[in-house]
Amino acid sequence: MIPRVAIIFNPIAGRRRRLVLEDVCDRLAARGWAMDLKPTGARGDAERFARDIADLPPDARPDLLAVAGGDGTIGEAINGLISAKGALPLAIIPMGTANVLAAEIGLTVHPDTIAAAIDARQSQAIHIGRANGRAFTLMAGVGVDAHVVANLDTALKRRIGKGAYVWGAFKQLFRFGFPTYRVTIDGAAPIAAASIIVAKGRFYGGRHLVAPRARLTAPSFQVCLFERRGAFHMLRYALALGLGLLPKAAGYSIIEGRHVTISGPENDPVQGDGDVLGHLPVTIDIAPVPVHLVMPVGVRR
Numbered sequence: 017m018i019p020r021v022a023i024i025f026n027p028i029a030g031r032r033r034r035l036v037l038e039d040v041c042d043r044l045a046a047r048g049w050a051m052d053l054k055p056t057g058a059r060g061d062a063e064r065f066a067r068d069i070a071d072l073p074p075d076a077r078p079d080l081l082a083v084a085g086g087d088g089t090i091g092e093a094i095n096g097l098i099s100a101k102g103a104l105p106l107a108i109i110p111m112g113t114a115n116v117l118a119a120e121i122g123l124t125v126h127p128d129t130i131a132a133a134i135d136a137r138q139s140q141a142i143h144i145g146r147a148n149g150r151a152f153t154l155m156a157g158v159g160v161d162a163h164v165v166a167n168l169d170t171a172l173k174r175r176i177g178k179g180a181y182v183w184g185a186f187k188q189l190f191r192f193g194f195p196t197y198r199v200t201i202d203g204a205a206p207i208a209a210a211s212i213i214v215a216k217g218r219f220y221g222g223r224h225l226v227a228p229r230a231r232l233t234a235p236s237f238q239v240c241l242f243e244r245r246g247a248f249h250m251l252r253y254a255l256a257l258g259l260g261l262l263p264k265a266a267g268y269s270i271i272e273g274r275h276v277t278i279s280g281p282e283n284d285p286v287q288g289d290g291d292v293l294g295h296l297p298v299t300i301d302i303a304p305v306p307v308h309l310v311m312p313v314g315v316r317r
Contacts, residue, residue: 020050021134022069023109024062024093025084027055033111036127037084040109043131052078062089066096070104080105080134080310086112087154091289094144095151098303105139107310113177114290116154120217120232123312133312141306142232145216145288147298152288153232153307155220156300158197158278159211159242160250163188165287181221185254194245197280197296201239201273210249211242214276214300224257227270232309235302236274243267276300 021044025037041051054065062083069081081104083093090108097106110118110125118125123133147156157165164184173180198206213220215227215238227238242253244267256265263270277299278286284296 018048018050019080019135019137020052020078021080021082021107022052022054022065022078023082023084024054024056024065024089025109026089026111027057036111036125037109039127040084040130040134043127044134047131047135049135056089060092062092063096063099066093067100068096070097070100070102072102077102077104080107080137082107082109082134084109084111086110087114087116087289088112088291090117091151091153091291094153094307097307098144098151098305103308105137105308105310107134113173114222116217116219116222116289119219119223120154121309121311129312133310136313137310138313139308139310140233142309143216143235143306144303145214145237145300146303147214147286147288147300148294150288150293151303152216152293154215154217154289155226156214156286156288156293156298157212158280158284158286158296158298159209160185160188160192161211161213162285162287162292163192165290166285166292167191178221185250189247189250192250194247194250195281195284196245197278197284199239199241200277201271202275207241207271209241209243210245212278213240213242214238215240220257224262225260226257226262228263229270229272236272237276237300237302239271239273239276241269241271243269274302 083090200206215230218230220226230238256262279297286294286298
């Protein structure tokens with residue numbers, strides 16, 4: 017039987033990223049794969065396509081679903097998968113700005129490595145987080161980073177990539193009011209914090225370490241608390257993040273948990289995997305059904 021993969025992709029991605037996808041497809045074709053390309057046209061298409069593909073009858077369903085895009089597009093597709101009646105392993109073709117999920121699983125952005133991973137079909141069950149029912153793979157954030165995401169200049173992001181987030185964070189130094197958020201972890205007493213990241217993975221914004229003990233395969237979160245408020249501490253945390261020292265920074269702590277509630281200013285944004293998932297108050301838990309994610313050859317997480 018000829019193996020089949022359905023690939024969800026953004027048709028208006030930049031030329032360099034399109035070349036990566038084309039190269040992966042050429043290498044898969046050389047390995048004997050049949051491909052069904054599904055171009056998105058609007059926000060929400062990746063989620064709908066993933067759900068519809070997973071719900072196909074067994075004789076019409078592909079062997080794998082692949083998503084060619086960034087962490088946000090992958091997150092959309094995962095929302096489709098966990099809401100589907102059927103199940104389908106997921107592979108990623110990293111084509112985003114930061115590609116944090118690729119970093120998390122050790123997948124290099126190289127066409128031959130990506131094609132080899134898809135061809136090997138070595139998948140592993142990962143536990144997905146949900147924020148008010150909306151799935152995320154890597155993290156959900158409240159506070160400064162959520163405001164950066166909510167106010168991001170998307171045109172600037174297309175031009176300068178990660179630099180748009182740096183510029184957005186700089187602007188928040190003068191705009192963000194630094195309110196206090198209250199987080200409850202597994203029913204314990206509420207904790208006050210200036211910003212919060214509920215992490216499923218170790219990395220943030222690429223390969224910047226925020227939660228050394230986080231694992232996609234663990235049915236729990238690492239709740240990262242930025243305890244100190246104000247522009248000075250925001251800059252201090254950012255510097256520590258860039259230097260790889262954030263886990264040891266003063267006023268930063270990590271608590272493991274499975275069920276998290278966060279309150280703060282009403283309708284404050286909640287970001288997940290680089291997109292706004294919803295608004296406060298928010299309840300964050302582990303999705304009841306894991307997703308089977310295709311891993312690079314020889315990698316187990």
